[in-house]
Amino acid sequence: MSDLGGNTMIHQQNIAAAAPASLQRVAEERTFKTHDGTEIFYRYWPALGEQPRGAILLFHRGHEHGGRMAHLVDELAMPGYAFYAWDARGNGRSAGERGYAPSFAALVRDIDCFVREIARDGFSQRDVALIAQSFGAVLAAAWVHDYAPDIRALVVASPAFSVKLYVPFAKEG
Secondary structure, eight states, rough: OOOHHHHHHHHHHHHHHHHGGGGOOOOOOEEETTTTTTTTEEEEEOOOOOOOOEEEEEEEETTTOOOOOOOOOTTTTOOTEEEEEEETTTSSSSSTTTTSSSOOOHHHHHHHHHHHHTTTTTTTGGGGEEEEHHHHHHHHHHHHHHOOOOEEEEEEEOOSSSSSOOOTOOOOO
């Protein structure tokens, strides 16, 4: 119990009510290879029912992994939709030096490869919506800008478009 007392408990009960036990889904674990052969790990929650209505792609913040977005699968209570959450290269269970990508453009291109990967499950771009936060939102917005996909929706939560980084002991110049 936190200092918030009853409010915390009420909040937890509301979340549980939004995601009834009957909707809680278990993720399948998959991988795919990007344009440069990097293996990317992702989680896949199939839609419940015979005819999926679409796919929701979840993009995590910087230096995190797709598992941090897993709570949305049940909290959004959208059983007719498949959900996908990747671990960006260099993050989570994906290959690559931790926290490193050869370029911003490589990460954006990785998103395009990811969308092509989920198309193998029968989803066209018109069936796809993206939910992304922080640095993941910047990547998703750049992909939409650069590739102009015909997607259903893009939701950016707290996009890190303007971030001042403090790097201790960094030398100017």
